[in-house]
Amino acid sequence: MLIVSRQESLSMLLSAADQIAFDRVSQCRPQWTGMCRVNEVLPDQSKRLLHAGPPFKLIDTIPAPVMNSLCVGAVWEGWAETNDQAKQMILQGEICVEPAQDHSIVVPLAGVVSPSMQLMVVADANNPGARKYSVLNEGMVHCTRLGKLDPELQAHLSWLNSSLSGWITTGLTQPIDLLPVIAAALADGDDCHGRTIAGSALIAAQLKQANTGTIPTDVNEFMDGAMAFALNLWMAASSLMMSAAEAVEGASLITKAAGNGYEFGVQVAAKPGHWITMPAPEIKGAVEEVHAGLNALGAIGDSAVVDFIGLGGQVLNSAPASYEGLKAYLPEDALGRPDKALTGMLSGFGSRPAMTSARQVVENQAGPMVLLGMIESRGEAGRIGGGVVDVPAEFFRHVLNEAGL
Structure with missing residues (x-):
C-alpha cells in the first residue's frame, strides 16, 4: 500500500505554475509598519468611496447596508450635509464607488473607506515595496461595517481617525511581525476570522507596551473591548501574502476574494486585475433570537481573504469554540477541507495548509x-x-475557464 504524507497529499495536484506561486507566498513576511491616510495612497483628490468585494456593475444593485455606509462616509468627508443628499450624489455619479481591493485596501463587511481615513500599513519585510492597507477596526458598537445609519458614527469615526490613530502612531515605532502573532493566536484557539480574541489581546498588549506614556482612558477602554481589532490586520496580511502569487503564468491560486452582498468574486494568480464573479451565496448560520424573522445579505466583506489563504473556516480543527458554534451549519467534510482546497504547508501559520487553488x-x-x-x-x-x-466547487470550474486555465 502506498503511504502518502499530508505534505505530499497537499502537493500532488500542484502544477509547476502553482508551485512557483505558492513559493512566492511562503517567502512573504507581513509586518504592521505604521499608519497613513487614504489620500496618501490615492492622492488624486477625487470624490471616491471604497467598499468591500468586486465592483457593482449597476449602481442600483448596491445593497441598503452598503449604501448606508457609503453615505456615512460621504457626510463624514463633508461632501454632503445629510445621508439623503449623499445617496443622491452617489446615484448621480457625483461620488464614485469602487472596490477597496482594487486599490490595495481591505475593508470588512459593509464598511466604507473614504479619503481622510487612517489606514494600517502592512508591508513585506522581504520586499518593502509590497504593501497592503486596512482601515482601523471600529470596535464592537459604532461600526460602518454593520451598514446602519448610526447617529453616533460621525463622532466615532472622527475619534478613530485622530485620537486612536495618533496613539497608535506614537507607539508603533518598530514594525510588528504579524505571522508570529497569528501563529500564537491560532495556538490559543482563534480561527483568525470569526474568533479573533487572542490575537486582538496580543496586538493590544504590544501597542500598550510600546507606548511609554499614560494610556488615555478612552483608548485603553476601546482596546480592551475591541475583540475583533486584529481581524483588520489579518485581512491586510492575508491580502499581501496572496498578492505575492500574482502574475505567475498558468497559476490557479486565488489572490483576491470578497463579497459585496450582491455578488461574490475572486481573482486568480494568472489573471491579476480581473474579477470573476457569481451571485453572492447565502451565509448559513443562526440568526440571533432578538432578530428572528429578519433576512441577511449574501456573502459580504473583504475578510474572505482570511479564509481563502487558509485561516478562518480552514482551521476549525484547531479552533474548538468556532467549530462548536457553527457545526450545525457545516458540511460533513468540514474538518477535511484544508486538504482538499489548499495548496501546501505554510510555516508561518504553524505549519498549516494555505492558499486556495482553483485547480x-x-x-x-x-x-x-x-x-x-x-x-x-x-x-x-x-x-x-x-x-x-x-x-x-463549480464556481471554481468557471474561474478556471474564464482565466483560460
Whole structure:
C-alpha cells in the first residue's frame, strides 16, 4: 500500500505554475509598519468611496447596508450635509464607488473607506515595496461595517481617525511581525476570522507596551473591548501574502476574494486585475433570537481573504469554540477541507495548509469555507448573526475557464 504524507497529499495536484506561486507566498513576511491616510495612497483628490468585494456593475444593485455606509462616509468627508443628499450624489455619479481591493485596501463587511481615513500599513519585510492597507477596526458598537445609519458614527469615526490613530502612531515605532502573532493566536484557539480574541489581546498588549506614556482612558477602554481589532490586520496580511502569487503564468491560486452582498468574486494568480464573479451565496448560520424573522445579505466583506489563504473556516480543527458554534451549519467534510482546497504547508501559520487553488478545488470538488457575519438586508438591524459560506466547487470550474486555465 502506498503511504502518502499530508505534505505530499497537499502537493500532488500542484502544477509547476502553482508551485512557483505558492513559493512566492511562503517567502512573504507581513509586518504592521505604521499608519497613513487614504489620500496618501490615492492622492488624486477625487470624490471616491471604497467598499468591500468586486465592483457593482449597476449602481442600483448596491445593497441598503452598503449604501448606508457609503453615505456615512460621504457626510463624514463633508461632501454632503445629510445621508439623503449623499445617496443622491452617489446615484448621480457625483461620488464614485469602487472596490477597496482594487486599490490595495481591505475593508470588512459593509464598511466604507473614504479619503481622510487612517489606514494600517502592512508591508513585506522581504520586499518593502509590497504593501497592503486596512482601515482601523471600529470596535464592537459604532461600526460602518454593520451598514446602519448610526447617529453616533460621525463622532466615532472622527475619534478613530485622530485620537486612536495618533496613539497608535506614537507607539508603533518598530514594525510588528504579524505571522508570529497569528501563529500564537491560532495556538490559543482563534480561527483568525470569526474568533479573533487572542490575537486582538496580543496586538493590544504590544501597542500598550510600546507606548511609554499614560494610556488615555478612552483608548485603553476601546482596546480592551475591541475583540475583533486584529481581524483588520489579518485581512491586510492575508491580502499581501496572496498578492505575492500574482502574475505567475498558468497559476490557479486565488489572490483576491470578497463579497459585496450582491455578488461574490475572486481573482486568480494568472489573471491579476480581473474579477470573476457569481451571485453572492447565502451565509448559513443562526440568526440571533432578538432578530428572528429578519433576512441577511449574501456573502459580504473583504475578510474572505482570511479564509481563502487558509485561516478562518480552514482551521476549525484547531479552533474548538468556532467549530462548536457553527457545526450545525457545516458540511460533513468540514474538518477535511484544508486538504482538499489548499495548496501546501505554510510555516508561518504553524505549519498549516494555505492558499486556495482553483485547480485543486475542482479536482476534489470541495471549496473553501468562509466565516462571515450576517448583515441584515434592509440596513436597519446591523449584524443579526454569524455563519459560514461553503463556496461551491463549480464556481471554481468557471474561474478556471474564464482565466483560460
